[in-house]
Amino acid sequence: MKRPTKRRIAALASLGLVAAALAAAPAQANVTIKVVTPNYTDAMPAYYEDLNARFMAANPTIKVVHENLSWDDILVKGRTFISTKSYPDVLNLNTFSEFAAEGLLYKTSDLFTEAKLSDFVTAFRDNSKYNGVEYAVPDLASARMFFINKALFYGAGNTKIPKTWADVTAAAKKIKAKYGSKVYPLAIPLGSEEAQAEFQIWAGGNGGRYFDEKNKKWVINSKENLETLNQLRAWVKAGYTQPNPASTNRTDAFKLFSQGRVAMINASVFFPSTLKDYKSKVDYGVAPFPSANASKKPITLGVQDYFMAFKKEGNKDAVSKYLNFLFEGKNYAGFLKAAGGFIPATKSASTEVDSSLLPFIEQLPNAIFYPGTLGAWGPVVAKITTQIGTGITKNPKTVLDSLQKAAESAGTN
Amino acid sequence: MSGKLLIKNNATITKKSVATHDVSLTSALPWIGPALILIALVVIWPVVELVRISFTDITIAGSLLDFHGFTNYRELLANPDLYPVARRTLLWVFGIVFSTVILSLPLAQLINQDFPGRKYVRWALIFPWAASVVMTSMIWTWILDAYSGEFNLTLTQIGLITEPVDWVNNPGNSFYVLMAVAVFVSIPFTTYVLLAGLQSIPNDIIEAAAVDGAGHWQIYRQIKFPLLRNSLLIATIINLINVFNSFPIIWIMTRGGPGYETDTTTTFAYKLAFIESNMGQSTALGVFNFIVILLIVSLYLKVTKATRTEL
Numbered sequence: 001m002k003r004p005t006k007r008r009i010a011a012l013a014s015l016g017l018v019a020a021a022l023a024a025a026p027a028q029a030n031v032t033i034k035v036v037t038p039n040y041t042d043a044m045p046a047y048y049e050d051l052n053a054r055f056m057a058a059n060p061t062i063k064v065v066h067e068n069l070s071w072d073d074i075l076v077k078g079r080t081f082i083s084t085k086s087y088p089d090v091l092n093l094n095t096f097s098e099f100a101a102e103g104l105l106y107k108t109s110d111l112f113t114e115a116k117l118s119d120f121v122t123a124f125r126d127n128s129k130y131n132g133v134e135y136a137v138p139d140l141a142s143a144r145m146f147f148i149n150k151a152l153f154y155g156a157g158n159t160k161i162p163k164t165w166a167d168v169t170a171a172a173k174k175i176k177a178k179y180g181s182k183v184y185p186l187a188i189p190l191g192s193e194e195a196q197a198e199f200q201i202w203a204g205g206n207g208g209r210y211f212d213e214k215n216k217k218w219v220i221n222s223k224e225n226l227e228t229l230n231q232l233r234a235w236v237k238a239g240y241t242q243p244n245p246a247s248t249n250r251t252d253a254f255k256l257f258s259q260g261r262v263a264m265i266n267a268s269v270f271f272p273s274t275l276k277d278y279k280s281k282v283d284y285g286v287a288p289f290p291s292a293n294a295s296k297k298p299i300t301l302g303v304q305d306y307f308m309a310f311k312k313e314g315n316k317d318a319v320s321k322y323l324n325f326l327f328e329g330k331n332y333a334g335f336l337k338a339a340g341g342f343i344p345a346t347k348s349a350s351t352e353v354d355s356s357l358l359p360f361i362e363q364l365p366n367a368i369f370y371p372g373t374l375g376a377w378g379p380v381v382a383k384i385t386t387q388i389g390t391g392i393t394k395n396p397k398t399v400l401d402s403l404q405k406a407a408e409s410a411g412t413n
Numbered sequence: 414m415s416g417k418l419l420i421k422n423n424a425t426i427t428k429k430s431v432a433t434h435d436v437s438l439t440s441a442l443p444w445i446g447p448a449l450i451l452i453a454l455v456v457i458w459p460v461v462e463l464v465r466i467s468f469t470d471i472t473i474a475g476s477l478l479d480f481h482g483f484t485n486y487r488e489l490l491a492n493p494d495l496y497p498v499a500r501r502t503l504l505w506v507f508g509i510v511f512s513t514v515i516l517s518l519p520l521a522q523l524i525n526q527d528f529p530g531r532k533y534v535r536w537a538l539i540f541p542w543a544a545s546v547v548m549t550s551m552i553w554t555w556i557l558d559a560y561s562g563e564f565n566l567t568l569t570q571i572g573l574i575t576e577p578v579d580w581v582n583n584p585g586n587s588f589y590v591l592m593a594v595a596v597f598v599s600i601p602f603t604t605y606v607l608l609a610g611l612q613s614i615p616n617d618i619i620e621a622a623a624v625d626g627a628g629h630w631q632i633y634r635q636i637k638f639p640l641l642r643n644s645l646l647i648a649t650i651i652n653l654i655n656v657f658n659s660f661p662i663i664w665i666m667t668r669g670g671p672g673y674e675t676d677t678t679t680t681f682a683y684k685l686a687f688i689e690s691n692m693g694q695s696t697a698l699g700v701f702n703f704i705v706i707l708l709i710v711s712l713y714l715k716v717t718k719a720t721r722t723e724l
Contacts, residue, residue: 083687192670243582246584246671247581247582247670383689386672386684393671
C-alpha cells in the first residue's frame with residue numbers, strides 16, 4: 001500500500017519543486033494540511049474557522065483545509081478515510097491505537113517539545129501510548145456521574161440518592177408506583193451511539209472490565225459483566241426503563257431526561273451544557289455512580305479523545321506547528337469552550353475550570369478507562385457498541401461469549 | 414389486433430435496416446469505445462478488485478498483506494451471525510417484492526380508469542419514487558417515532574392506543590416496519606410498469622369479450638391478466654434487484670440494529686467493513702452478493718429475450 005502512495009507523493013513533490021523553482025518562490029514549498037474534527041457542539045465550525053484563519057495568517061506557507069463531521073459520521077468516515085488511504089493530516093478522534101499499530105502516525109515527541117508534552121495530564125498521556133510510545137495527545141476528557149431529576153426523584157418519596165444497585169431498584173420502584181407509565185424511572189441507552197460506555201459504567205461498579213491490563217487478556221464474558229447484564233435485564237423486565245434499551249441512543253435518552261420524563265440517568269460531564277442547549281427546565285442533582293453493592297468501590301468512566309497526526313512526506317513541520325498553535329493557552333481555552341464543558345487535558349488549563357466541573361474532576365482518581373492503547377481496541381469496541389445491547393433481549397451469556405470470541409480473534413497487542 | 418400487427422411490421426423494418434448496413438467491429442469501435450471504457454472502469458474494474466481483495470489478508474488501513482486463499486470465505490461461513498442475516502435477506506427480498514406486486518396490480522387497474530382527478534392521483538403516486546429514498550426513510554422514521562411521531566399521536570387521539578408504541582424499534586415488528594417502508598417505495602415503479610402493460614392491451618379485444626358476455630372479473634382474469642404477464646415479470650425482476658441491493662432504508666431507520674437484528678446481507682457487508690474493520694469477510698460477502706445479483710440479472714435477460722421473441 002505504501003509504494004504507490006509514496007511514488008505519487010514524490011511525483012507531486014517534484015512537481016512542486018519545479019513549480020517553486022520556476023516561480024522563484026521562497027525556499028519553503030507550500031503545504032496543504034487536511035484537518036478532520038468531530039462536532040462536539042455546533043460552536044466547533046466557528047471556532048476552527050477563526051483558529052485556521054489566524055494560523056494561516058501567521059504561517060503563509062501552510063494552507064489548512066478543515067472538515068468538521070458529526071460523531072456518527074466521523075466514526076464511519078474516519079475509518080473510510082483510512083481504508084481508502086485518503087489520510088487526513090490531523091485527526092481528532094476517540095481512538096488512535098489502530099492507526100498507530102499500522103505505523104501511520106507521528107510520535108508525539110516528533111511534534112511537541114518535552115516541556116510542552118509535560119503539560120498534558122499524566123494519566124491522559126499514559127492512555128495515549130501504543131507499545132509504550134506516545135502517538136497521540138489528549139484533547140479533552142470526560143467523566144460520568146449519576147444524574148437525577150430532583151422533582152421526580154424526591155416527589156416519589158425517595159430521600160437519598162442511590163449508592164448501590166439495590167438502592168436503584170428501590171428508588172425505581174417508588175417512582176414507577178407514583179408516576180406510572182408517564183415517567184421512566186431509569187434510562188439505559190444501549191443503542192449503537194454509546195452502548196460500550198453505558199455498559200462499562202454499570203459493569204465497572206461491579207469490578208467488570210473489557211480487558212484485564214495485568215494479565216493482558218480480554219475479559220468481556222467475565223462473571224462480573226454477566227451479573228451486570230443480568231441486573232440491567234432485570235430493570236428492563238420490571239418496566240423501570242424506557243422501552244427497547246438496545247435501540248435507544250444516548251441522545252434520545254438525554255432528550256427524554258431534558259423533557260422531565262426520566263428520573264435517573266448516567267451522564268457525562270458535558271450533560272449540564274447539553275441540558276442548557278435543550279432549554280430544559282429540569283432541576284437536576286449529581287452524585288457518584290452507584291456500585292453493585294456496598295463492598296464494591298464506586299467508579300467513574302474516564303473517556304478521553306485524541307489529536308493525532310498522520311505521516312506524509314513533507315507535512316511534519318506543518319502539522320507540528322498546527323497542533324502547537326491549537327494547544328497555545330488562549331486557543332486551547334477557546335477549544336474547550338467550543339467543545340462545551342469537558343475536562344481539560346492540560347495541567348495549565350485545569351487550574352481555571354468552571355465550578356460545575358469540579359465534582360467530576362474529584363471523581364477522576366476513581367476513573368477507569370477503556371483499553372484504548374490496544375491496537376485491536378478500535379474494531380473490538382465497534383463490535384461491543386453495536387452488539388452489547390442485544391444482551392437485553394437475547395441470552396446474555398451467548399452475547400458476551402460471542403463478543404469475547406471476536407475480541408480474542410482480534411488479538412491483544 | 415391492429416396493435417400487434419403494427420409491432421410486427423416495425424420489427425421487420427428494423428431487421429431489414431440492420432441487414433442493409435454491414436457494420437464491422439472496427440468501424441463501430443469509435444462510437445461504442447467511450448461507453449466500453451466507462452463500463453470497464455466503473456463496472457468491471459471494481460468487480461475484479463473485489464474478487465482479488467476477497468482472496469487476500471487485508472487490514473483496515475488497506476495494507477494488503479498476502480494471498481490468503483479461501484480463508485476469508487471460510488471465516489465468513491463460520492461466522493454465526495451470517496445465517497440469521499441471510500434468512501432475513503430472503504424474507505426481505507421475497508416479502509417485499511410479493512407484497513409490492515399484490516398491491517400494485519389493483520392500483521394500476523385504478524389509475525388506468527378514467528375518473529375526475531386521475532392526473533393528481535397519478536402525480537401523488539409518483540412522489541415516493543421521485544423523492545430520494547434517504548429522505549423518505551427519514552420522514553418515516555419521524556412519522557413512526559415513539560415519543561413525538563405523528564402516527565402514534567393520531568392513534569392516541571382516536572383512541573386506538575393509550576401508550577406510545579415504538580414501531581421502528583420494537584424487536585417483534587421492527588423488521589416488518591422496514592419492509593413496509595420498502596414496499597411503499599417500490600409500489601410507484603411497479604404500478605407504472607403494470608399501467609404501461611395495461612395500456613398496451615388493445616381495446617377491441619376487451620370490447621369483443623364484453624360483447625360475448627364476459628363479466629368484469631372474467632375479462633380481467635382471462636384477458637387482461639394473461640396479457641400483463643410480461644410487464645409483471647419485468648417489474649418483478651427489476652424489483653428483486655432493487656430490493657436485494659436496498660441499503661438506505663435499513664441504514665437510516667435502524668442501522669441494522671439492535672445487533673444484527675434488522676440487517677440484510679447488503680447492510681451486513683457494509684457493517685463488517687466499516688464498523689468492524691473486517692475487510693476480508695466483507696469482500697467475501699460482497700462476492701456472494703455479486704453472484705446473487707448476477708443470477709437475477711441473467712434471469713432478467715432471459716425473460717426479456719423471451720418476451721421479445723414472442724412479440
